[in-house]
Amino acid sequence: MNPFYLLLGAAMLVLVIADLLWTTLWVDGGAGPLSSRLSNGVWRLLRRVGERHSRLLSLAGPLILTLTLATWVGLIWFGWTFVFAGGENALIDTRDGGPVDWTSRLYYVAYTMFTDGNGDFTPNGSVWQMASSFTTASGMLFVTLGVSYVLAVLGAVAEKRAFANSVTGLGLESEEFIRSAWNGEDFHNIDLMLDTISSNLNQLSEQHKSYPILHYYHSEGEDEASAMAVAVLAESTTIFDKGVPEEYGPNATLIESTQSSTQDYLQTLDNAFIEPAEQAPPPPDLDRLRQAGIPTVSDAEFAEALEDADDSRRKLLGAVEADAWYWPSRENR
Numbered sequence: 070m071n072p073f074y075l076l077l078g079a080a081m082l083v084l085v086i087a088d089l090l091w092t093t094l095w096v097d098g099g100a101g102p103l104s105s106r107l108s109n110g111v112w113r114l115l116r117r118v119g120e121r122h123s124r125l126l127s128l129a130g131p132l133i134l135t136l137t138l139a140t141w142v143g144l145i146w147f148g149w150t151f152v153f154a155g156g157e158n159a160l161i162d163t164r165d166g167g168p169v170d171w172t173s174r175l176y177y178v179a180y181t182m183f184t185d186g187n188g189d190f191t192p193n194g195s196v197w198q199m200a201s202s203f204t205t206a207s208g209m210l211f212v213t214l215g216v217s218y219v220l221a222v223l224g225a226v227a228e229k230r231a232f233a234n235s236v237t238g239l240g241l242e243s244e245e246f247i248r249s250a251w252n253g254e255d256f257h258n259i260d261l262m263l264d265t266i267s268s269n270l271n272q273l274s275e276q277h278k279s280y281p282i283l284h285y286y287h288s289e290g291e292d293e294a295s296a297m298a299v300a301v302l303a304e305s306t307t308i309f310d311k312g313v314p315e316e317y318g319p320n321a322t323l324i325e326s327t328q329s330s331t332q333d334y335l336q337t338l339d340n341a342f343i344e345p346a347e348q349a350p351p352p353p354d355l356d357r358l359r360q361a362g363i364p365t366v367s368d369a370e371f372a373e374a375l376e377d378a379d380d381s382r383r384k385l386l387g388a389v390e391a392d393a394w395y396w397p398s399r400e401n402r
Contacts, residue, residue: 072324073123075155081148082207089141089211093218095137097341104172106343107140108133109342112285117395130286134222137282138215145211149178149204182208202299210241215257218280225276226286233268233288233298239292242397243304247313251363255317256309263323268301277337284343287392296392303331304353304397311374312355312365335384346386348355349379350396 088101099322100108111133119125153159153174159171161179167178169190177190192198239262240246248260273295277283288294306327309318318324352375353363363370375382389396 070133070159071155073155074185078148078151078153078155081144081151085141085144085148086207086211089215092137093214096275096279099278101386103140104137105281105342108282108285109138111136124289125286127289130226130282133282133285134219138219141215142212145207146175146178146182149155149182149200149207152173152200153197156193156197158193159200161193162189163191164189170307176211177247178204181205206270222280222282225280225283228269228276229273229283229286229295230293232266232273232286233293233295235266235269236298236302237292237294240301240305242399243301243308243353244399246301246305247308247358247363248361250305250319251361253362256313256319260320260323263319263327267323267327267330270302270327270334274330274333274337277334281337284338284392291394291397294392294394297394297397298390299334300350300389301397303329303381303385306331307375307378308353308358309354311354312358312371314364314366317364332381335381338384338388343391344387345380346390347383348386349375349382350386351398351400354399 084103088103091101092104099105112129115126115129115132150171154171158169160174162169162173173190181201184205192201236246239249247256250256252258291297306324310324310328315321352372355368355371358365366374386396
């Protein structure tokens with residue numbers, strides 16, 4: 070009996086199973102300690118190597134997802150290998166009766182995890198027979214759970230980009246969004262669309278809570294960048310709420326609902342280690358709206374209202390910069 074190998078293998082199994090269950094099943098828990106650090110480390114490395122908006126950054130999400138799944142499978146594999154190495158004569162070579170080396174243990178655990186075995190090696194005694202059964206169960210259960218997680222993430226990525234398109238289709242900056250919503254008299258025509266976008270943002274927020282890896286799926290096109298889309302939507306609702314007279318704006322309840330959805334989204338940033346920017350982004354340009362015939366409040370009144378949203382706007386800018394994009398304004402495009 071080698072207690073060191075036995076304890077090392079058991080510790081590896083406990084760690085990887087806890088991380089896997091934490092990441093895939095705990096909706097409000099974010100990613101597990103291993104998965105979150107792996108994701109953050111890979112993203113930071115690619116940010117240093119790749120340029121802004123480069124194709125390399127668009128590979129971050131698939132690469133992180135692949136490495137996460139490989140890490141789970143690998144740690145389960147090596148964990149069980151160390152467990153079997155911890156037992157004296159835990160395995161018997163049925164072919165020639167020779168000693169079982171490390172390669173043989175790796176081979177035995179690999180085929181036991183994914184099949185019922187081929188008979189080249191057999192467990193020695195009831196304890197190791199049970200250990201072999203648990204090896205098979207862990208392989209089938211946790212690998213299947215990991216693959217299901219991958220498929221769910223890919224579906225969420227598609228919905229994330231669809232949300233971004235629904236917002237940026239009206240404008241790649243808040244002033245464009247507002248001008249697109251103006252019907253010449255008021256903004257009431259956008260009520261239904263605002264309700265739909267708010268609902269989609271709620272869904273996106275829940276998906277980010279369940280799958281924090283979504284933060285690392287970088288889009289090559291600005292029209293599919295959800296961080297920019299949320300910023301455009303948040304700035305637009307701020308203009309609706311504080312920048313135009315109430316009688317012209319959309320339904321007040323819808324504005325409040327959209328702002329609440331934005332706050333829910335911002336709460337998911339902690340799971341991806343995204344920090345607020347040091348300073349708030351530049352304010353929307355109300356002069357551009359006035360040139361389009363849209364009634365607005367004074368610049369001084371709007372600037373005072375923006376002070377209350379300073380924290381939220383810094384978080385939005387932090388999310389945009391963390392996604393390797395720029396603040397959606399005319400000056401940055």
